[in-house]
Amino acid sequence: MIPIIESDRLLLRPYKDSDFNAYADFFASDRARYYGGSCDRNDAWRRMSMFAGHWLLRGYGVWALEEKASGEFVGQAGLWFPEGWPEREITWMVLAGHEGKGFATEAALRVRSHAFETLGWTRLVSCIQPENSASVRLAERVGAVFERSQSIPGRDFHVYRHAGSEPRN
Template sequence: MIPTLHTDRLILRAPEARDFEVFAAFYGSDRSSFVGGPLTRSAAWRMLAMEAGHWQIAGFGRWILEAQDSGETVGLVGMFAPEGWPEREIGWDLFGHHTGKGYATEAALAARGYAYDTMGWDTAISLIAPANTASMAVASRLGAVYERDYQHETHGLLQLWRHPAPAQLATDTNHRRTA
């Protein structure tokens, strides 16, 4: 069962079939180039199925972000660790015109809080394409720091950003545990 989380403005919920059109539009666009796209519609469907299946296989995964005020599907955020990843990750993708509103930071704080407080993780990373300065800014707001480069077999050169550990967050007033 995939839990549902709530932040001030967002609902983090299980991926559903109704998310496919927005998901396919994002993964079919050049905006998805930092996360393995652009993809065909059939490949985007497989990606959405993988997101849902990750929960079943790993016991955790990424949530669809739904704006509480409009019900719009605005992104994908959460815990991720597919084959080929160096460690468990907190990752985020925002769809369409939903960037620049703080959604990624708000949702990633909730996801990281869940990973640490509920799943018992003691560390987390975020893998970011070197040209993805927007994601680097989100990582910085979360208190993550660049640690090293990582060469992925499919995605190429990525930067590995390390999030503060739970104990560090407990004493850090600048990077809250949750949203």
């Protein structure tokens, strides 16, 4: 049910049980502050399960990122639109030790291509907390442009409109 797509160096695939330890380690760290905050292993399991369930409910979702060369789980990226979210979004996250290799950029471009070309979407954003400078730089690197500030309960963020995407009416 979850399609597997590829980029030059990455396999975008469903989560595997073997991804969980690295996933839980990420969410136990301070790096998770931009992704809902740090949490224990039980809550990390619920988060990973939530991403898997998003596919069932919406028909699209977030993929695990696997580096083709090593077979290693290196992060996640995909399409995200939970209840209460302003618009369909490209989201990304790279695990510690895999930053600075271009994996998030490569994944974001592949996900955007999938949304526009395969799914036929015309609007797509990324919602980024303003202090998450690495994600802001990545959004700008892939051609997204700051559009507005927005708040949802418990979170303030900036909305970046992706290149090729129509503004929200």
